[in-house]
Amino acid sequence: MRDVAIVGVGLTKFGERWEAGLKELMSEAWLSAMEDANISRDDVDMLFAGTMASGRFTGQEHVAALIADQLGFSNVPAVRVENACASGGTALRQGYITVASGIHDIVVVGGVEKMTDVTSAEASTALGGAGDQEWELFQGITFPGLYAMMAKRHMHDFGTTEEQMAAVSVKNHENATKNPYAQFRKKMTISDIMESKMVADPLKLLDCSPLSDGAAALVLAPLEIARKLNDTPIKILASTHATDTLRLAERETLTGVKAARIAGEAAFRHAKLTPKDINVAEVHDCFTIAEIMAMEDLGFYKKGEAAKAIAAGETALNSKLSVITSGGLKGCGHPVGATGVKQAVEITWQLRGEAKDRQVTKADIGLTHNVGGSGSTAVVHIFGRTN
């Protein structure tokens, strides 16, 4: 297995991109990443594209071949991967495996979702495809409902409060104000969150990530080649992936995501690191409770202790551990297929020292955590500087 590095990153602005379709979003992100990596289309050996529900959102499947066509890649293998909201993280891991194995050298990994051309109800139904259609969605539950049950149980078991959840949203919106790619660049207060409309008790509108259009892309290369392309290759120190039951009702616990715990433990083991070594992390905050559980699943906090710590500011920008400097799914937006890739883009910028207004002072080691469904899929990556 070879060492693998990120040598180029690209991102679109997230939001309601009514002027752009799938092709425009993908081109914007992918061409930026290729320019950043100093490569041309003829250098690309293979590509992976993560998208969750392009068929239901836009009618378009076969998205990897579409992007290969759109960018004029010459006949290279192109694979779409789909693992619900973890499609982007999955694409990154498949790209990592491809380069690490020695099969291909230059692999472009992207993620995209175009969600705002359908009604909110249609979008909600499409996103429901991440859970068990027959046993969950058909019975009337939605994703805010699933996460609301996890939140209720977390509150019951650990005394987690609605105000603590709101504090997650406030932090991520604060960081989003510093990110030019973010969908929402407006500060929010605890009372803004608490007074927003109830979606699924106890989760309010501002506890939930939005519908977004957007794309993100990464260029991967073997570390040896990376050093010739770029002064600041970011090395992938671990890439792990685990699953759990699709149905929330069958999990061992409602207050954590076992797949994330497994993937997280494996990632730290492979990287020979511990949670204490991480300086900056992008975790999957599809709902505020999800970030609280993520911080516990990954071992940053003991079970039941993350909510209080986040509310006390321990994970704010330039604290001991800066969590979700991008603004996250909540503040930056959540074009589902793009999210896992965008997390790695943000960490790359932080580790290169290119994150501008939101740059973390010490950023040597970063982590991403991308979850699909209510916790059926989890993909974790750890990244390190090489200079």
Place this chain on the structure above:
Amino acid sequence: MRDVAIVGVGLTKFGERWEAGLKELMSEAWLSAMEDANISRDDVDMLFAGTMASGRFTGQEHVAALIADQLGFSNVPAVRVENACASGGTALRQGYITVASGIHDIVVVGGVEKMTDVTSAEASTALGGAGDQEWELFQGITFPGLYAMMAKRHMHDFGTTEEQMAAVSVKNHENATKNPYAQFRKKMTISDIMESKMVADPLKLLDCSPLSDGAAALVLAPLEIARKLNDTPIKILASTHATDTLRLAERETLTGVKAARIAGEAAFRHAKLTPKDINVAEVHDCFTIAEIMAMEDLGFYKKGEAAKAIAAGETALNSKLSVITSGGLKGCGHPVGATGVKQAVEITWQLRGEAKDRQVTKADIGLTHNVGGSGSTAVVHIFGRTN
């Protein structure tokens, strides 16, 4: 890179399986494959599931995690891949790469599609996602229309006739009568085909593959491990994948599929074989013209010569080269995500000598050819006996 073998295969009956959903179809195929390989669920290290449009057909995305859950695999990585009608072949190639690279040992690869719970019009729209939504489907073309244009040009350039195309259908229906898994087990005559309803001139109903429900699965292992599990491992001699423009209008030619030519040439080169070495092949006969082009793209015949040869019986069961012994997409059925995997199941049975009524006398080397869209993706595999 390690040698990789198929050590277990499983298949469902194809057809209108109104009693079975995605879960039942997948379980039926996957459990058969695991039983055939003498492995239990705890032996599985990773899985890939190919499905094209499960979201639009059933509402269900996240299909790889669903099957991992359904079969009780314990937290292993699960990845859905989607490349339109080449989703199954793509899943096989990703599985092959995973085992060959040494990352995982036992990898299960499956494909599934549940197509008959929606109307034919809805199915046609969903399948249109394989082409360019904005520049092809939105303008009113359908897949029979795209292949009809290829057929018209093939007729114009090479004198290919409608009767010769009908002969492809007659051959595949004949073989399907010998396959208990086939959707249609009825002999057809040239006049049956010629007199069937026109769909898109010159393609008639019986030139076209049907809508089908079905699933297929394979267990892959490194060859060394395979020999311990099974007396008849089938070695993967080549696994190749190429793309071309998504839009038919932008291709170099309408009378062939460049991606298939590139993947085919690479496969023969990797396997150090020529088309003459192949005893049995499953090619992608989504429409009769597609099989004619496949035989030319893969180098079995010179451009313009395949139609006459097929009509003369040169590729019938137990002729020099037996093509589509399963009955193919036309006779056996075409649950799109399952097709590429099912092709490999059929070749495995032939190479093991287990194809019963449709067994080819000499079956040492086999080939599969799986196409996505109107030729934007092509995946080719070559397989050999090891005993």
